[in-house]
Amino acid sequence: MRPAIRRLSGPTLLFALVLTGPARAQPLPTPESVLGHRIGDDFYLATWEESLDYLRQLAAASDRVHLVEVGRTSFGRPWYVAVISSPDNLADLDRYRSIARRLAHPEGLTDAEAHRLAREGKAIVHIDGGLHASEVAHAQHTVQLAYDLASETEDPEILAILDNVILLLWPSINPDGQTIVAEWYRSNLGTPYEVAPLPRLYQKYIGHDNNRDGYMLNMIESRVVTRVLRDWEPQLLYNHHQTAPFPARIWIPPFAEPISEFVHPLMWRTVNLMGMAMAEALEERGQRGAVHMGSGFDNWYPGFMDHANNFHNVAAFLTETGLYRYATPHFYTVNDFPRSRRDLRPRSLYASPWEGGWWRLRDAVDYMLTASISVLDFAAKYREDVLYNRYQAGRDVIAGYRSNPPFGYFIPEAQRDPVAAVELLRRLAFNGIEVRRLSREAVVAGETMPAGTWVIPMDQPFANFVRQLFAVQHYPDLREFPEGPPEQPYDVAGWTLPWQMDVRVVAADAPLDADLRAAFTPVRGTPVPWSADGDASPFDMVPGPGFDTDSVAAGIRPPPGRVRGRGNRLRLDPAQNNAFRALNRAWALGARVAYRAGTPRDGDTPPVAGSYLVSGLDRAAGDRMVSDYALQVERTGEDGVAMPRPRIGLYRPWQPSIDAGWTRWLLEMYGFDARDVTNGDVRAGRLHDRFDVLIVADISPRQIREGFQKGRVPPRYAGGLGAVGARALDAFVRDGGTLVAVNGSAQYAIDELHLPVKNVVGKLQRKKFFMSGGLLEMIVDPSHPVMAGMPERARIFVDHSPVFDVEDNFEGSVFAHYETTGSPLLSGYLLGEDYLKGYAAGVDVRHGTGHVVLLGMRPQWRGQPFGNFRILLNAALYEGSVAAAHVNNDSFWSSPPSSDTTDSNGDGGRR
Numbered sequence: 077m078r079p080a081i082r083r084l085s086g087p088t089l090l091f092a093l094v095l096t097g098p099a100r101a102q103p104l105p106t107p108e109s110v111l112g113h114r115i116g117d118d119f120y121l122a123t124w125e126e127s128l129d130y131l132r133q134l135a136a137a138s139d140r141v142h143l144v145e146v147g148r149t150s151f152g153r154p155w156y157v158a159v160i161s162s163p164d165n166l167a168d169l170d171r172y173r174s175i176a177r178r179l180a181h182p183e184g185l186t187d188a189e190a191h192r193l194a195r196e197g198k199a200i201v202h203i204d205g206g207l208h209a210s211e212v213a214h215a216q217h218t219v220q221l222a223y224d225l226a227s228e229t230e231d232p233e234i235l236a237i238l239d240n241v242i243l244l245l246w247p248s249i250n251p252d253g254q255t256i257v258a259e260w261y262r263s264n265l266g267t268p269y270e271v272a273p274l275p276r277l278y279q280k281y282i283g284h285d286n287n288r289d290g291y292m293l294n295m296i297e298s299r300v301v302t303r304v305l306r307d308w309e310p311q312l313l314y315n316h317h318q319t320a321p322f323p324a325r326i327w328i329p330p331f332a333e334p335i336s337e338f339v340h341p342l343m344w345r346t347v348n349l350m351g352m353a354m355a356e357a358l359e360e361r362g363q364r365g366a367v368h369m370g371s372g373f374d375n376w377y378p379g380f381m382d383h384a385n386n387f388h389n390v391a392a393f394l395t396e397t398g399l400y401r402y403a404t405p406h407f408y409t410v411n412d413f414p415r416s417r418r419d420l421r422p423r424s425l426y427a428s429p430w431e432g433g434w435w436r437l438r439d440a441v442d443y444m445l446t447a448s449i450s451v452l453d454f455a456a457k458y459r460e461d462v463l464y465n466r467y468q469a470g471r472d473v474i475a476g477y478r479s480n481p482p483f484g485y486f487i488p489e490a491q492r493d494p495v496a497a498v499e500l501l502r503r504l505a506f507n508g509i510e511v512r513r514l515s516r517e518a519v520v521a522g523e524t525m526p527a528g529t530w531v532i533p534m535d536q537p538f539a540n541f542v543r544q545l546f547a548v549q550h551y552p553d554l555r556e557f558p559e560g561p562p563e564q565p566y567d568v569a570g571w572t573l574p575w576q577m578d579v580r581v582v583a584a585d586a587p588l589d590a591d592l593r594a595a596f597t598p599v600r601g602t603p604v605p606w607s608a609d610g611d612a613s614p615f616d617m618v619p620g621p622g623f624d625t626d627s628v629a630a631g632i633r634p635p636p637g638r639v640r641g642r643g644n645r646l647r648l649d650p651a652q653n654n655a656f657r658a659l660n661r662a663w664a665l666g667a668r669v670a671y672r673a674g675t676p677r678d679g680d681t682p683p684v685a686g687s688y689l690v691s692g693l694d695r696a697a698g699d700r701m702v703s704d705y706a707l708q709v710e711r712t713g714e715d716g717v718a719m720p721r722p723r724i725g726l727y728r729p730w731q732p733s734i735d736a737g738w739t740r741w742l743l744e745m746y747g748f749d750a751r752d753v754t755n756g757d758v759r760a761g762r763l764h765d766r767f768d769v770l771i772v773a774d775i776s777p778r779q780i781r782e783g784f785q786k787g788r789v790p791p792r793y794a795g796g797l798g799a800v801g802a803r804a805l806d807a808f809v810r811d812g813g814t815l816v817a818v819n820g821s822a823q824y825a826i827d828e829l830h831l832p833v834k835n836v837v838g839k840l841q842r843k844k845f846f847m848s849g850g851l852l853e854m855i856v857d858p859s860h861p862v863m864a865g866m867p868e869r870a871r872i873f874v875d876h877s878p879v880f881d882v883e884d885n886f887e888g889s890v891f892a893h894y895e896t897t898g899s900p901l902l903s904g905y906l907l908g909e910d911y912l913k914g915y916a917a918g919v920d921v922r923h924g925t926g927h928v929v930l931l932g933m934r935p936q937w938r939g940q941p942f943g944n945f946r947i948l949l950n951a952a953l954y955e956g957s958v959a960a961a962h963v964n965n966d967s968f969w970s971s972p973p974s975s976d977t978t979d980s981n982g983d984g985g986r987r
């Protein structure tokens with residue numbers, strides 16, 4: 077039957093098209109009747125298309141289910157959310173949504189009014205079918221959950237849920253991945269490779285890191301989910317996963333330590349209550365093996381999709397249900413358990429140890445159904461509290477930042493890279509943060525801020541989010557016993573966003589008085605149109621129809637591009653990331669691109685950075701480029717050495733590499749054309765015939781060498797580069813190619829190409845040296861082409877990074893190193909700082925007639941360090957710029973590596 081289409085009125089028109097069911101009840105299709113399988117059947121996984129097909133039929137037949145289109149995925153799949161509640165509630169959705177939004181934004185509400193709204197409102201709950209697609213059960217369980225809620229006629233618990241709760245059920249928050257994984261599994265079913273891991277990422281670019289994008293919103297999926305969250309403002313958010321700490325069958329909150337500093341405590345308390353309620357519900361149904369806390373699953377990094385919402389005063393959490401592989405059942409005995417769990421002793425937070433036996437997809441689905449229903453039951457029973465708490469948290473946050481610093485953040489338009497500030501502010505706006513501008517000059521924290529300065533007043537309900545992103549992180553030193561090794565953060569330890577993005581932010585240390593506030597003007601703009609192919613650039617933050625945060629984000633624009641000076645060449649300053657977009661456009665238009673080398677520091681004379689020069693563009697094309705990319709450009713008569721457009725290869729192992737995915741994303745974002753290079757391509761040799769530059773992302777040496785074990789995956793995906801591949805890489809560089817090895821892969825290059833470089837922290841024990849993900853200070857040489865556009869003292873993102881020393885026969889240059897005194901730690905966690913003092917973090921090794929660029933850092937990490945991107949982008953262009961460096965500076969190679977550090981601490985040449 078054809079679903080009726082109706083238009084939802086409302087302030088946002090987000091869900092313009094609503095597919096809704098008929099007024100009277102009809103027999104509902106069961107999942108089996110449509111899919112030909114029961115949900116959770118052994119050996120069966122529904123694809124996204126099949127799930128959607130079923131849900132369409134269910135929505136058409138049920139008066140409890142609305143299916144609404146919310147956007148498109150990275151691969152362009154149409155994407156829907158099911159809104160499930162009683163028919164009465166569904167008839168009044170706009171009203172309940174506005175109550176939820178009003179309570180989430182409590183400005184001007186009294187406690188009494190908030191109580192009245194809480195009594196009148198319905199709890200709004202987000203539950204999703206997960207985003208980690210190789211964890212398969214959650215996207216199956218959502219189909220069953222929709223049917224169970226739509227079809228129940230007697231169970232008073234379910235009926236109370238329908239009356240009190242509006243469920244936003246995302247069948248999956250990674251539809252592309254759901255289909256990719258289901259199809260992969262089908263293709264191997266019944267073969268020796270039935271449970272083979274996927275030889276590609278299950279999100280277009282970033283695979284598993286789709287759950288690390290909660291504040292940057294680099295991926296279109298993150299934006300779509302965030303837009304719906306900020307539109308509906310649910311009070312509770314439940315995100316499903318499947319990596320239970322074995323042999324536990326499901327991990328549920330409370331979370332492990334440490335937790336974030338700036339979350340309203342009501343969120344933690346509510347999440348903990350739901351965790352305990354969930355454990356109880358599981359026991360009632362005899363579903364054993366639920367565990368809480370433990371040593372993993374902390375809540376420190378704010379970029380998890382669920383956790384990002386705790387800073388918005390949404391009680392948000394995840395669970396991790398047991399998984400074998402796909403839909404293949406598995407039998408476990410106690411002997412499979414870790415020794416410490418074989419005693420089956422009940423523990424306070426693991427009261428019903430799982431005893432082993434069969435574990436099937438259907439078991440995981442059943443645990444998830446119990447868990448999801450228990451959250452809905454919690455929301456129904458505590459509906460009024462849940463709604464009021466959302467108000468109270470927002471009220472408290474606003475009051476807190478009215479009486480305590482930071483009272484606001486001020487971000488001047490004038491920045492090393494003005495577009496980076498815009499990138500930061502747009503992301504905040506899209507996350508529901510109010511951004512304003514100064515209409516006149518003002519003095520803040522002793523500094524004069526010009527008119528046009530961006531302002532984030534902190535007396536707003538989601539201010540904790542900004543605080544957590546802007547603060548310096550001091551990861552607590554957690555150990556099981558005083559002399560024990562440090563507990564490893566579950567994710568990174570430090571991310572301080574203004575430092576990563578190299579955006580200068582001034583915190584107001586005094587309350588914002590009425591006079592100053594009168595100078596705050598709202599930011600509004602025209603939303604950028606829908607981008608159906610999901611190919612969103614940072615300039616097109618907005619993937620959907622009209623919506624408040626869209627228009628705010630779109631209203632944040634960089635200062636217009638400008639050309640100064642005279643001359644027939646445009647000098648593009650690599651301190652502005654958009655310079656790289658401009659270069660690639662210039663090449664595409666047939667213009668001439670050249671590199672003008674800088675000069676190194678000479679005593680007190682500061683270094684001069686290198687720059688890129690473009691000539692041969694007609695005036696109109698040049699002006700358009702400057703305007704499109706908001707470039708601050710100088711005309712010049714100076715010239716440099718011409719650079720042909722490099723042919724770039726990006727190593728793509730079959731064992732999917734998230735960092736290679738981010739690297740591809742970054743290269744594409746800045747207009748680079750990079751070709752995937754597989755193991756077979758490398759082993760075939762003659763690489764320099766096809767490529768000038770090869771980039772190997774942060775991949776472990778073992779993974780590069782060996783890849784997937786033979787027998788684990790279909791033969792064409794097995795193995796790594798092996799000895800043949802290593803020789804081919806060596807020949808590529810000796811022939812004149814440039815190999816860029818990022819972070820972990822640097823060790824591979826050192827070993828396999830026998831480079832005269834040593835990783836000085838490679839073999840240190842964790843209790844002596846531990847470098848977690850975070851920001852460290854490095855001294856860099858901006859006159860080296862790889863560091864063009866960087867400040868001399870740079871904040872650089874590292875994560876278990878190698879630290880280099882060069883050996884006697886080394887030829888090349890050191891372009892980044894650690895200071896010889898003090899600690900380089902800026903934000904995060906670093907144990908054993910003495911081990912890296914004076915040593916190098918970035919080395920250019922001459923090898924044959926080519927170069928190996930070793931980066932002991934992660935400049936493209938999760939698409940966040942806008943202040944570091946140019947290191948990788950410069951490296952991608954190094955084939956051309958190094959030639960210029962040779963021509964302009966005779967001493968480019970003869971100068972000792974990093975002359976300002978050599979032996980400066982007098983202990984034998986650590987650098």
Ligand SMILES: [Zn+2]
Pocket residue numbers: 208211316317318319
């Ligand atoms: Zn997961």
